Amino acid sequence: MTTPLRLDVRRSARGGESDFELSLDVPSDLDYVGPAVELIAERFSRGVLSPRRVRFNLRTALAEAIANAIAYGNHHDPRQVVQVRVEAGRQAVHIHVTDAGAGFDPAAVPDPRLPGRLEREDGRGLFVLRSLVDHVAFNAAGNSICLTLRAG
Amino acid sequence: MSFSLTKDKRGVVVVGVDGQLIVGNRQDLKQKVLDALEAGARKFVIDFTKTGYIDSSGLGVLVSLSKKIREQGGDLRLAGLNEDLQTLFELTKLDTLFSITKTPAEALAAF
Numbered sequence: 001m002t003t004p005l006r007l008d009v010r011r012s013a014r015g016g017e018s019d020f021e022l023s024l025d026v027p028s029d030l031d032y033v034g035p036a037v038e039l040i041a042e043r044f045s046r047g048v049l050s051p052r053r054v055r056f057n058l059r060t061a062l063a064e065a066i067a068n069a070i071a072y073g074n075h076h077d078p079r080q081v082v083q084v085r086v087e088a089g090r091q092a093v094h095i096h097v098t099d100a101g102a103g104f105d106p107a108a109v110p111d112p113r114l115p116g117r118l119e120r121e122d123g124r125g126l127f128v129l130r131s132l133v134d135h136v137a138f139n140a141a142g143n144s145i146c147l148t149l150r151a152g
Numbered sequence: 153m154s155f156s157l158t159k160d161k162r163g164v165v166v167v168g169v170d171g172q173l174i175v176g177n178r179q180d181l182k183q184k185v186l187d188a189l190e191a192g193a194r195k196f197v198i199d200f201t202k203t204g205y206i207d208s209s210g211l212g213v214l215v216s217l218s219k220k221i222r223e224q225g226g227d228l229r230l231a232g233l234n235e236d237l238q239t240l241f242e243l244t245k246l247d248t249l250f251s252i253t254k255t256p257a258e259a260l261a262a263f
Contacts, residue, residue, distance in 0.1 A: 056236040063207040067175040113245040124208035
């Protein structure tokens with residue numbers, strides 16, 4: 001697939017090898033989720049997060065957040081993009097994923113482990129996200145999620 | 153990333169997931185398994201030995217396939233999950249829905 005994905009990489013003003021910022025606009029097409037995840041994860045081949053957490057926690061969390069933004073935020077609208085911004089520092093990595101949608105109330109999402117929901121195909125994304133990272137926060141509008149992975 | 157299908161002499165289909173099982177490729181896996189089901193296969197093992205990560209869409213497709221296979225009187229088993237993936241199944245309680253073995257050989261032997 002020819003990709004319009006362009007990763008912007010900036011060293012932070014603080015210097016240091018593990019301090020950098022990444023930004024990436026992802027078209028609202030689920031086929032870009034995997035390539036977008038790899039572009040970002042490759043930047044963590046050494047440094048602040050352990051290889052195991054990069055392979056599993058970082059990749060899965062990025063895939064969940066970007067896919068949710070494309071599907072539920074932008075409703076697959078090809079005119080909209082999902083903005084991903086990553087701030088990597090010595091203590092933690094913060095990932096902001098923002099869509100152009102109207103937002104949602106994360107507290108209203110039911111627990112996918114309930115007996116009546118366990119055999120459903122969808123509805124696990126937010127639960128999986130919360131279990132993979134150290135902290136999850138939303139902006140007031142509910143169209144931007146911030147994921148924090150502490151160093152290690 | 154890709155999926156490989158092999159059939160042992162007793163007709164058990166083993167599907168290897170190389171790389172990841174996520175929102176972008178889950179339909180491909182679903183179609184391959186449903187085609188095999190349509191062609192008469194009833195026993196399936198999905199081998200995650202070479203899998204890096206699975207997202208919630210990937211989990212969802214496994215739930216849906218398992219249901220479809222059971223409806224046809226068949227069985228879907230999972231094997232080769234690393235510690236992180238095993239934890240993901242436990243956290244989501246999906247370990248209660250699937251028969252999970254350490255290796256594909258164990259899954260095959262249990263059929």
